[in-house]
Amino acid sequence: MKVERDSVKLSLTNELINDACIHSMNANNHNQDYVVTTSSSMDVLIIAFKRSMAVNDLYDDDHFGEINVESYMFPSLQRIGEGQLAKVNRPILYKFMNLLITSGFKTEMKKAVKESKKILFTGHSSGGAIASLATLWMLDEYTRKQNIRLPIGCVTFGSPLIGDGTLTHAVRREKWAGHFTHFVMEHDVVPRMMLAPKTSIQDHLPNILEFFQQRVDPDDVDPDQAREFFENVLINASTVASHDAFDLMEPTNSLKERLSTDFIKVSPYRPFGIYVFCTRAEDLGANAPRQQLVVENPNAITQLLFYFLQLPNEDQDLDQFALQSLTENFSYEQELNNNGLRLENLVYLKNLNKELWTSNGTSSEAVRTSNQALFELNASAKWCLLAAEEAEKRKKDNENHIKESMRKYKSNQTKNKAKIIEDLLDEVRNYKQKHGDGENDYYEAFKLQNEYNDFQANVNRLEQAKIWDVIIEMVMRKDLPDEFEVWDELVVLGTCFRRLYEPLDIANYYRHAKGEGYLSYLGVRPKRYKFTQRWYEHMNVTGFELVSESNFVAQVEDLITTVEKPQAEDETIEQVKYDLESIANKVNEWKCDEKIGNEDVFWGDAILSKLKKKLP
Template identity: 25%
Template sequence: MMKKPAHLLLEDDVFGLELANLVVSSGFLSQSWDSILELYRELNPSEQIRFGVYQKPNCTVIAFVTSQTLTKHHLQEEDELVSSSFLPLFHFLCTKSNPTFSIHKAAVTIFSSLRDQLTNLKNQISNSIPLIVTGHSVGGSVASLFTLWLLESMNRVDAKRVLCITFGAPLIGDEGLQQAISRNSKWNSCFLHVVANQDFVPRLFVSLSPHNTNAMQIDSGSVAYQPFGTYLLCSQSGCTCIEDPEEVSKLLVAVGSETAGNQNPNMEFEIFNYTETVKHVEYTVIFQGISKLGELKVQPLRAGIILKLDAVGVKRTQQPLTENMERREQFRALKQNVFDPNKKLNKMKVYMAYLEWYKKTSMPEKEGYYDSYKRKRFKKDMDVIRYKGELNKYWKKVVEEAERMPQKENATLNITWLYGGTNYRRMVEPLDIADYYSKGLKNYKADGRSEHYKKLEEWLEVDTPTSKPDNRKKLNVSNSLTEDSCFWEHVEEALTLCKSLRNGEGDGELTRRNLVTFEVYVMEQIKNYAVSPDIFLKGSSFMRWWREYESIIGNLYISELTDLMKTGKYDKYADGSLDF
């Protein structure tokens, strides 16, 4: 994983998936949760709330936790909102266009009880940048309030280097608070709320749908609560980032209805542990898989929405929710300025979602998306040409602009964009390779590879450790992208070598040595679970190479790859059960 100097990590405003990738890739997510666990261990039985300051290698973490007794009392018995007229500490959030707002009484009460201590802390950490403020459950509510209090006194540059990461926190304010924060993009991008679908606490104060009979019922006054910031919604199926407040509310309600059947309303109040969720997110956010889309025909925008619903475990049969999200995405696209780079990025995400769907639906054709696109027999293959062209145009521009920026400690491309570029390269470059070799050309890497691919790969490889197999990669290999975006170039060149050997062209001994080199390369990728299982589909170019190579080497030649292929062991690769 690429490492960046800590002071560079938060230099730009970040949005949605970019924020999640930033938090995970920099280690902020795991460091935050580790600090929370350490703080829980330090919490005395007589204490109701505790905070701690932890120095990490690349940041300072301030964590907040509350006792289970205090959490139970405030969440089950108090959902009252307090008007801003009674909140002098937060008057700075009021504006002419947004003169009033309300905050959860319990959160304000707890925060106010720590005011003197937090004032001293605020003065002590003025130079601690980057700064992560984190909290769990009600502790997350206090963390959000403390972050707002910090942001008010910080200049524009320092404010962009503060992140608030909450785990399972309930909503803390009404629409007025939401508007006060959301209208300041610098502040809104400082908040990432991690929510597991099995945790009912974040759904306690969500506006209730009149049709949602499974949602937890609370007093009518709580319907005013609204979310702000970015939400990272997680389930065993995956995770997705949502920034739109109405979408967040609707998905929290939908997730609640999906999991309500698995929860006993009379069970003892328990605080959800996010340890396994954090481990899962660390894998899922960076190494994004392909969601299980079963539709044979789907528009790009609809594909993106289905990916979101699949990731948080919401059934696609909830048609009204899907349609509502689609309408909101279309309306938001119309409102955004045409020159807004984030609008363009969102559009690129839609195109990537379509290509994910294309890859998934090519599998039943027994040839994979590389060969399906190379043959271009169907209308969906033609559609990919346009999406690929738009993606290439966009990322070439991103790389071009990055190279024009002053060079600063090798930080040519901000990490918030780097992982998006990596997924793009791994998904799209194989399609460019397919176009190149379908024209009868050779030596793609030397003669045909675009410079922007080289730069994206070069920037990712800075300080990147050697890829190693692990259980998470094995278990998720069926949904993975091939890590080496030039894998199919190696396959095409190996096919050419087989043809030359068969026809008696060139130096036969050198050709054989090159084929053995390709063998070693392929086995290394397979052992590291670094290739997508679609290479083993019957109609793939890789399997075509294997059949030709097998006829050349005969039965006497033995190697790791020949053993894998001739015995059919490769069939176990897709489910992660292949051991080496």
């Protein structure tokens, strides 16, 4: 059963943004961790989370304090093929988990879903981080697991980063990025502070976070502490931006990985969702309305988080600018009152290579005036933004090339073309069908290799393996779009490939396995089958099975080897009988789940009978 992947985004309006900002600020004055209310103009349930700027609520004892997400809570937040879980900020994750366990939040959400409510999560500063986790949990719990299409949105104001690049990848893969809108003031230091390790800012953290928590008078802040805190955040933001820019421009260079691993630990935290940068061009004056620049490319967002934080000119007083970066975290409500946070002010930054270099190079007056702050960026910033855009284009080109290799050519067109995936699949289907009524099924025939068509099937197997190994390598190198692994045609073809060819790989493995020291096939199973299996299981929202409908014959081969050992003990034989019964039960389960019954599935009648005959 294929699950509907497209979630329902909550359509934002000026009224909703207004309510989100007001309620997120008001939540900071309440005793409870979150406040539930209803939008004044729309029937939308608003859950506003209170910020907490205590050191222990943001920073752990580790360098950056990241931890793997809990897979039972956020099963989608991972790289599917590798099974690599996303990492998030540990204190923020634990705070949200505590909300689920001890408060009435879970009950509130269950009631809202039952009543088909539209839901908007919001928060200011660290409250926005909790709002983001709550949104991710709702999308996984209800949209993915239960296939409930409920309008859900998240709007944050000055929220710190909470997750790594794997989380960013997963959000884009699931098409969830549009659920998140993050408003960030140009110089607000809070959205950048997780780019700095705790060790670099820990001397100033208690006083700085106390400033954010109590919103004390800026004149009471030690200018030296504010400056040193700001400088450390800026330096580490520069390191992250340079690291990612190098990765964009030299994606296959291993030097970057060695430098990152051996010499410096870079912050794992990266942005996800849609960012709205509230900027102001210097020549327009301090009282001019801010420009709302909307950026969706996460690599471009990372660059802008750094470049917008830099001093606008050499004459700028550093102490004053550092203090401004602290106080800007409190300016969202003021910006709202100045009619700044409004949809009609938003300008989407796309096609940067066409419009980035000069403000006069566009025919759109709106783009020309609203992009003024972007045009004032230095050349390095512009090159990094262009690299971010070109990286996405390169990934898309790679995907198109793979798609082309999957399309079936007509027979009269294939004479001068290499065979491609669907052609090879058809050939092995014919091979399997030919042996369907014979003395040996296609598994046993391939293992014996007695006929010429067995040899041809082996050549076919090697050609398919090469194609899929290249695809898997590109996925692991992140050379393909984030949504590639959930592309329907890929999952379907990958599943057909796995079910048809993995038995042949297993037959080939045990045909050549010699002596006592060989490993079980399941211990050396190729990535091309692990990945394609995980893609299928993710699409159908099922857990990963080590022994699956395409590889259980390997377990049968291992049992046969065990039985054939001289003087096998009675206890061992009994265990083999138990394991055989378990396999038979699994086969019946797969039949009920319609995994077996498809013409592409091999379910091992002959080899199961062979094992039964060898048992006393």
